[in-house]
Amino acid sequence: FGDLCWKQPTIAAVTDILKNPAYTGAFVYGRSRQRPSATPGRPASKTPVPFGDWRIVVPGKYPAYISWEAFAKIQAMLSDNRADYQRLRGRGIPRDGAALLHGITWCGECGHKMMVRYKGGSQYVCNHLSREFQVPECQCLRAAPIDAAVAQSFLAAVTPAEIEAWSLARKAERHATETLRRAEAQQIERLRYAAALAERQFHRVDPDNRLVAAELERRWEAALLNLRRAEDDLARRAAASGDDARPISPRLRAKIVALGQRLPEIWTDPATRRSHRKALLRCLIDKVVLRRCARDQAAVRIVWRGGATTELTVPMPVTRLSALSRWAEMETRVLELVQAGSHDEEIARTLTAEGYRSPRRETGVLINTVRRIRRYHGLKAVPSQTRWPAVPGCLTVTQTVDRLRLPRKWLSEQLRHGVLQTVREASGRYLIPDTNEALDAIQSLRAGIIHHLDLREHRHD
Missing domain, CATH: 1.10.10 (Arc Repressor Mutant, subunit A)
Known part of the structure; x- marks a missing residue:
């Protein structure tokens, strides 16, 4: 087969390996088709066939590196990573831009996917109709307040209480599903009995009674058709439910609860990259529908994985x-x-x-x-106390001096030397009780009747 030659990997080479079904051990034919050219004289073009529409798939022909299920997941990831919104309608790979909901926002007015514009600040813009029909943009919304509201809802959804409520809801849903399946199984048993009864009646009829035999044969065929339809419906619903009916193990549930308790810390950690936050959001959120319901408000509908929705009204900044x-x-x-x-x-x-x-x-x-x-409106400002707020039931030094008409220097000296003791705040302000007893005692101290005054306990000597 030749010598082994190692080369620097390229994106194209790695993509070809990821898209090659031979690594699953399968032989595949029909991965592309010839499409005739619209221009006469030009050769036909080769276009790829979507995964799942290949004509021939024969598994187990070669030694497998990975399983077919893993290969299918890789193809889904590659398809979702592409940012070809207009053709694929995919969400795109989480990128490191400032907009947290990049790739999962949809316009609530026209229903098209919204783009991200970083010029002049992060914005979610719906410009599909503008590009197609040269009309004004559908809507443009600032990303920062919407991102903050959606992130808050996401963190609230993974709290232990919400996880417990979700677990109870899943348990009730499984119980209802099991009840419905039992009812469907009983209905199938009744249809089987009806088909068997119609068969016995047909075999017991006299062949000479052709009209009776024809009617019994028609009834038998109708019973078999009803049974086939009921069995197909039950199998289709069972396949659609898939792994959703399986309960979460206690060990996995404990891990989810522990992660929910640590998630706010992980979310606010500066080491967490924006792309990682976006990947965390996409684990629970399928898409976010935005609509400006007022000049200063945006209606946000979060569509969670599983179909549940959350309605939010987010205030938007305005200029006037x-x-x-x-x-x-x-x-x-x-x-x-x-x-x-x-x-x-x-x-x-x-x-x-x-x-x-x-x-x-x-x-x-x-x-x-x-x-x-x-x-x-031509109204004057009301003067306010800018240094210290007023304390009910107490007077400051300035207020006491004005009330008793005392020299400020004398009152300050009495406070500084400890002759007059009162409550003193951490800021250094003295507070004197606004009572007649306290004010009369200060007057007595000024007249020399008493030589020491303690207003903390209303004592004087």
Whole structure:
């Protein structure tokens, strides 16, 4: 056969090896077909035949390196890895781009697969109709908020509680399937009895009674046909269910639960590549359907492996306040809080707690947003305590001096030398009880009636 010559592997050579059925020990004929050329005078072109449509397959002709089942899985992986969306409609291999749902997003408006655009930030774009008919793009959605929402749903789906609920649902489904199969088996037994009864009646009839014999023969054939159909339906449903009816072993279930507990840590680990995160998503998610339901919202439908779906509404960043769905409500609420005496920082915190948000943000209201609304309506800002917040029932040194009309220097010296003792915060601020007893005691200290005052326990000497 010649000398063995080692060469540098190429993508084409490796692909030919992976696609060659001879490594399974099978003889195959009809992997390609001749297609006549549309141009006269040109030779016919050779086109590959899809896997599964080969004309002749004879297994066991050569020594096998791998099984036919493994070869079929490899062909499915190669077909799925191709990014020829328009022709194959495949998901494509997980790549290392920033878009987490690359290859599994579909447009909720026209039903076509969405592409990824990285210019100007990651975006999911439906441009199929634009390329085909030169019409505007169907929709364009920012990828970051959608990716975050889908990832959160994915991590929530693999928690131990969700896995336990899924296990119970699978158990109930298996029980219902077994009940249905028992009912179908009983129906087949009844049909077999009916066919056997029709056969006995036909054999017992007098051949001279031709009309009766013909009717009994017709009944026998109808009973056999019903039995054949019922058996075929049962076999087809059993083949379609396949391995789904098999329960998960306790050992495998324990591994799944342990992985679900560690998955959030693995997901947030900087060492985890984007392609690995995409591969993890595709283990459970079949596709994600996107549709812009409002200028600042996107409707997201996650289709899980097995057919279950999850509906989400994801807030999308916008460029103007007027593009927000709750813009009028937020404006009215800001005016109410300003008139109630709240300052801008407090209004921003209140609006954030009530679920409002600023443009270009997914959650939270910025102080600048509150300030813009207030200034637009010509309202002045309410002064706020910027250094320390007020403490109910207590006075600061400045407030005590203003209340009792005392020299600030004297009160500060009494506090510094320990003559006047009171509560002191970690920030260094002194807090004096706002009570008549405490204020009268400070006046007595100033008049020299007492020489030491401890307001922590309301004692004075």
